[in-house]
Amino acid sequence: MRLASTVVTGKSNRPLSGRVALIAGATRGAGRAIAVELGAAGATVYCTGRSGRGAPSEIGRPETIEGTAERVTTAGGTGIAVRVDHLVEAEVADLVARISAEQEGRLDVLVNDIWGSEHLSHWGSGFWEQPLADGLHMLDLAVRTHLITSWHAVPLMVARGSGLVVEITDGDRDDYRGSLYYDLAKASANRLAVSQGADLAPYGVTAVAVTPGFLRSEQMLDHFGVSEGNWREAAAKDPDFLASETPHYLGRAVAALAADPDVGRWSGQVLSTWGLSPVYGFTDLDGRQPDWGAHFAAREPG
Numbered sequence: 001m002r003l004a005s006t007v008v009t010g011k012s013n014r015p016l017s018g019r020v021a022l023i024a025g026a027t028r029g030a031g032r033a034i035a036v037e038l039g040a041a042g043a044t045v046y047c048t049g050r051s052g053r054g055a056p057s058e059i060g061r062p063e064t065i066e067g068t069a070e071r072v073t074t075a076g077g078t079g080i081a082v083r084v085d086h087l088v089e090a091e092v093a094d095l096v097a098r099i100s101a102e103q104e105g106r107l108d109v110l111v112n113d114i115w116g117s118e119h120l121s122h123w124g125s126g127f128w129e130q131p132l133a134d135g136l137h138m139l140d141l142a143v144r145t146h147l148i149t150s151w152h153a154v155p156l157m158v159a160r161g162s163g164l165v166v167e168i169t170d171g172d173r174d175d176y177r178g179s180l181y182y183d184l185a186k187a188s189a190n191r192l193a194v195s196q197g198a199d200l201a202p203y204g205v206t207a208v209a210v211t212p213g214f215l216r217s218e219q220m221l222d223h224f225g226v227s228e229g230n231w232r233e234a235a236a237k238d239p240d241f242l243a244s245e246t247p248h249y250l251g252r253a254v255a256a257l258a259a260d261p262d263v264g265r266w267s268g269q270v271l272s273t274w275g276l277s278p279v280y281g282f283t284d285l286d287g288r289q290p291d292w293g294a295h296f297a298a299r300e301p302g
Contacts, residue, residue, distance in 0.1 A: 014076070015259035017042035020103045022095075024086055024149045025114035027051040028063035029217035030168055030247045034111055035068050037251030039077025041259060043109070046099060047072065050116070052083040063218060086114050086145035089152075096152045107156040109258045112146040112192070113168040117185070118219060127180035135181035142185035146192055154196075157205045164263055165200070165207040166254055167193045172211050172270045172293075190270045197268025206267040210253055213273060213292020214244035243295035249273050249284040256280035 021038045025031040026047035035045045047068040051061065065081040072079030082098070084091045099107055117138040122130040150165060157163025169189035170177065177183040193209035200207055216231055224234035224241065234241045253276045257263050260280070274291040276282075283289055 014042035016077075016108075016255065019043045019108040019258065020046075020099065020106045021109035021111065021258070022046045022048065022099060022107060022149075022153060023068075023111045023113060024048050024084075024145070025112070025116070025168075026068045027065050028061060028068075029115075029219065030212060030215060030250050031111070031113035032063065032068045032071070033247030033251035034113065034168075034254045035079065035251075036071045036075050037248060037255040038109065038258065039072030039079060040075040041255045042077055043258070044078040044080065044103070045069070045072045046080045046082055046095070048082050048084040048086070048095060049114075050083065050085050052081070061219065086149050087140060089148055092148050092152045096156065099153075100156055105156060105159065107153060107163065109164045109166070109254075110150065110153045110157070111166045111168065111254060112149055112189075114145040114149070115142055115168075117141050117182075121179060121182055123179050130179075130181070138181050138185055139188075143188045143192075146189065150192070150196060154200065154205065158200070158203045161204040163200075163205040164258055165193075165196055165205065166257065167196075167207070167209040168250070169193075169209045169211045169270065172209075172272045172275075193270060194268045201264070201267055204264075206264045208257065208266050208268070209270045210250065210257070210276070211270065211272050212245060212247070212250040213290055213295070214240055215250070216241075216244045216246050220244075240295070240299070243290060243292055245273060245290040245292065246285050249277070249282075249290065252282040252284075253277070253280070256282055 021043045023031050023035040026035045027049035035047050038045050047065045049065045051064050053064050053066050069079030069081035084095050120134040120138040167189045170186040190209045193207050196207035226234045250273050253273045274293045277289045
């Protein structure tokens with residue numbers, strides 16, 4: 001089924017006008033693109049994270065929440081940058097109180113995209129051989145932050161009897177992801193969608209998880225030594241990169257869900273960009289509909 005009104009086509013190209021969104025972890029990559037695409041659909045978007053101008057996080061990347069908020073506004077929405085460490089409960093409580101005060105208690109979309117754990121990931125060794133402190137910190141950043149943020153933000157949705165919670169994850173299957181701590185973090189995001197969906201369904205609030213395919217984030221482009229302009233050259237190092245997608249493909253998936261009046265049909269499910277794109281009719285920036293699921297299945301032996 002293809003819906004008549006999406007971010008890309010339909011009766012209105014601003015289906016989220018008047019809506020309020022919180023993107024927790026909006027500094028770069030998936031979070032930044034989700035914020036921009038929600039802004040392009042007309043939403044007011046609170047862009048949070050630890051990387052502000054003049055106050056970078058431990059990651060040390062150049063992207064900032066202020067830069068994301070500016071892109072949201074340029075796209076047609078209203079971007080609001082708020083520097084928040086989502087591990088600090090008092091800061092999250094203050095953020096939600098601010099949203100409630102400024103938006104008259106309204107919050108329509110919460111996206112839990114906090115990650116910031118690339119430097120904590122270890123591959124090719126047993127979990128007992130990897131630094132335990134790195135693994136536990138990853139779980140703090142990728143799971144505990146999501147719980148803290150949902151606990152404080154969801155009551156705004158429950159009070160209004162509507163809303164959408166999106167957990168950004170990696171993978172829609174139960175396969176082991178190659179590193180225990182990484183696997184546990186991403187599997188937890190999927191279970192957060194299932195569990196929140198079950199608890200919130202009686203209150204008219206939907207919770208889902210959404211996974212991209214091979215994501216062409218700023219950090220991934222840097223890793224391969226390419227830019228968005230010549231990204232295909234990275235296939236010399238990893239042929240799978242030819243099946244990659246920009247973060248905006250994921251952003252458009254989330255925007256389409258947020259604009260769907262029947263989004264509750266997805267509640268508690270783990271969804272994917274390639275599964276949602278034919279349903280809602282959105283494309284990546286280049287007009288393609290990358291299908292990482294099909295590509296990955298074709299790689300498997302037998």
